[in-house]
Amino acid sequence: xxxxxxxxxxxxxxxxxxxxxxxxxxxxxxxxxxxxxxxxxxxxxxxxxxxxxxxxxxxxxxxxxxxxxxxxxxxxxxxxxxxxxxxxxxxxxxxxxxxxxxxxxxxxxxxxxxxxxxxxxxxxxxxx
Amino acid sequence: xxxxxxxxxxxxxxxxxxxxxxxxxxxxxxxxxxxxxxxxxxxxxxxxxxxxxxxxxxxxxxxxxxxxxxxxxxxxxxxxxxxxxxxxxxxxxxxxxxxxxxxxxxxxxxxxxxxxxxxxxxxxxxxxxxxxxx
Numbered sequence: 001x002x003x004x005x006x007x008x009x010x011x012x013x014x015x016x017x018x019x020x021x022x023x024x025x026x027x028x029x030x031x032x033x034x035x036x037x038x039x040x041x042x043x044x045x046x047x048x049x050x051x052x053x054x055x056x057x058x059x060x061x062x063x064x065x066x067x068x069x070x071x072x073x074x075x076x077x078x079x080x081x082x083x084x085x086x087x088x089x090x091x092x093x094x095x096x097x098x099x100x101x102x103x104x105x106x107x108x109x110x111x112x113x114x115x116x117x118x119x120x121x122x123x124x125x126x127x128x
Numbered sequence: 129x130x131x132x133x134x135x136x137x138x139x140x141x142x143x144x145x146x147x148x149x150x151x152x153x154x155x156x157x158x159x160x161x162x163x164x165x166x167x168x169x170x171x172x173x174x175x176x177x178x179x180x181x182x183x184x185x186x187x188x189x190x191x192x193x194x195x196x197x198x199x200x201x202x203x204x205x206x207x208x209x210x211x212x213x214x215x216x217x218x219x220x221x222x223x224x225x226x227x228x229x230x231x232x233x234x235x236x237x238x239x240x241x242x243x244x245x246x247x248x249x250x251x252x253x254x255x256x257x258x259x260x261x262x
């Protein structure tokens with residue numbers, strides 16, 4: 001019997017702030033695949049002052065956003081905590097879009113790297 | 129042999145979505161099934177978050193994630209669900225008696241309310257992580 005719930009997948013890693021400022025692809029785009037981000041945590045090495053936020057995004061929609069005030073040095077912050085935004089958490093990205101971790105606003109000052117853990121599921125776009 | 133078997137590295141599955149208020153109140157408060165029954169399989173819920181969309185939930189006593197036999201996994205008092213607040217299992221206001229516990233064989237999962245119909249809220253986002261054993 002087929003199970004109806006998709007497998008949870010995880011993208012976890014760490015990137016230098018210069019790469020985060022430019023945008024790091026953590027889940028590559030796949031044709032006709034729909035990614036839904038369902039949970040996120042981040043941890044900064046050094047405080048993320050200067051930037052507006054560090055976002056999990058498909059380039060069009062922000063699924064999770066950590067304001068600079070949330071990412072204090074060495075503190076693991078889960079989405080949903082103070083100074084985070086999550087309006088589109090659990091909303092499917094557009095078909096064929098990948099997922100990035102990217103700075104919004106000015107580049108990150110002080111911090112050297114951002115560690116991230118993004119839980120997501122993948123579904124297929126129904127054939128026309 | 130009849131014994132319950134679990135793969136050495138069981139996959140985590142995710143049930144996530146949104147239930148409108150009417151769905152929470154459906155079936156005399158039992159609510160709506162989010163993972164259907166599956167004969168011979170046992171579900172263990174390992175993590176949960178929920179988020180109220182719209183005004184603060186009123187009317188009901190609690191919002192409950194349970195198996196389809198009525199065994200509670202997570203019960204959250206409605207006062208915990210301020211608008212747009214993400215509530216995680218283990219947070220203040222939640223009771224997680226059977227989180228991490230194997231539920232009834234063959235049973236699925238549902239989300240509903242207790243005592244009275246939920247009012248005011250538009251809908252509830254949910255994300256339930258679980259594993260399955262045969």
